[in-house]
Amino acid sequence: MFSRRIRHAAAVTLTGLALAGCTVAGSATPGETDVRGFDVGKYATGPLEERYAYNPDLAKGLNLALMRLANRVVTGPEIDARFKYGTGMIPFLTPDKATKVLADVTAPVLARNNLKFGVAVGHSEQEPIKGAAPAGSPFTTVTVMQFPDDASAARAATELDEADFAIAAEANQHVTLPKYPAALAHWRPGVASMGATIARGSYVVALFVGTRDPEQDQLTALVEQVLDVQLPLLDALRPLDTEAVLRQPYDPDGMLRQTLNIQGIGQPDVGQQAVFEQRAYLHRVANQAHWRQVLQDNGVDRFAVSGASFEGTTILFRTRDADAAIRFGAAVLSANHAGPAEAPAGVPDTTCGEAPKDATSGLKRYRCVVAYRQYVAAVQSDQITDVHQRAAAQYALMANSSW
Numbered sequence: 001m002f003s004r005r006i007r008h009a010a011a012v013t014l015t016g017l018a019l020a021g022c023t024v025a026g027s028a029t030p031g032e033t034d035v036r037g038f039d040v041g042k043y044a045t046g047p048l049e050e051r052y053a054y055n056p057d058l059a060k061g062l063n064l065a066l067m068r069l070a071n072r073v074v075t076g077p078e079i080d081a082r083f084k085y086g087t088g089m090i091p092f093l094t095p096d097k098a099t100k101v102l103a104d105v106t107a108p109v110l111a112r113n114n115l116k117f118g119v120a121v122g123h124s125e126q127e128p129i130k131g132a133a134p135a136g137s138p139f140t141t142v143t144v145m146q147f148p149d150d151a152s153a154a155r156a157a158t159e160l161d162e163a164d165f166a167i168a169a170e171a172n173q174h175v176t177l178p179k180y181p182a183a184l185a186h187w188r189p190g191v192a193s194m195g196a197t198i199a200r201g202s203y204v205v206a207l208f209v210g211t212r213d214p215e216q217d218q219l220t221a222l223v224e225q226v227l228d229v230q231l232p233l234l235d236a237l238r239p240l241d242t243e244a245v246l247r248q249p250y251d252p253d254g255m256l257r258q259t260l261n262i263q264g265i266g267q268p269d270v271g272q273q274a275v276f277e278q279r280a281y282l283h284r285v286a287n288q289a290h291w292r293q294v295l296q297d298n299g300v301d302r303f304a305v306s307g308a309s310f311e312g313t314t315i316l317f318r319t320r321d322a323d324a325a326i327r328f329g330a331a332v333l334s335a336n337h338a339g340p341a342e343a344p345a346g347v348p349d350t351t352c353g354e355a356p357k358d359a360t361s362g363l364k365r366y367r368c369v370v371a372y373r374q375y376v377a378a379v380q381s382d383q384i385t386d387v388h389q390r391a392a393a394q395y396a397l398m399a400n401s402s403w
Contacts (some may be wrong), residue, residue: 041389052266087122118145167200229249329369344388
């Protein structure tokens, strides 16, 4: 059936992200803190464009396309309030990478029909264990892919269903979805899961869902419930041809230019140098219901991530206003760094915390959140002096990037 494997993929959570840094000197304006005296160590404090110039190419454009698509793939609470948790997001550009989500036998189908790119996400009714839906928990896996045109998408949807059905042809049975007769679905009687595919213009949606009981009507209803939300999102997302992939804007909201970037490399990367909207942020956290409410309460509509986890990732959020930035920063800090830690001297609106000794692997020991106007950033490091320098550099960067 459509991949059970995403249920075992680790979610990229807010708490698991490391945090990075960026720097350039500037002049204080009336009412502003003079950032020139901050201890920023080795970190740059100027906007990213002073160190990196974006030049379009296909690889960069496809990463921007993945970010764009991730913003239009359904979250758990949108499907049903009971799907409170996310089990991860897997973006892919190749058939081989797609088989981390779909069955191995689908790779030739995707290659034959010229898959362009895709994003898969997972949801669970119960809290995940190591990024996976617990045994017996209702779940959904939603994979959205774009193909070159409507004809190749329609052909791919049919062939994907055929290939998956054939894995256990003697046991599987075809299922018709009353609300979506164009969809192709199948299940194995006595097994509480169902696979389905449907073409929507140049897009294909592949679903794998599970319920607590092996009841065909329950499974059919859940598949339809997912499609009720997912298909309208795609209807509002114009497919991208090759020229449109190349012409996508880079950092149109100015998020990456003011996100601390240690290396000064701004090449788009869906995992390490990216800007997302609220929906795509939720794909990266485990407790989607909780963070969805926190994001909405504080008007968070954009977030940027810069840097690999091993070097310390920086995250920047845009909130409703300055007060919301302070509140949201407190929520970010308390999530996994609730232990007390000293803040850097002289850096306004900055608080720091320490992770517990048994923290998740890959989590840095210290995190600081830095608020500036309607923005709040999170930086982290295993060294208190380094995290202070990153926080100071991040504040200076935001101040120097406000033009």
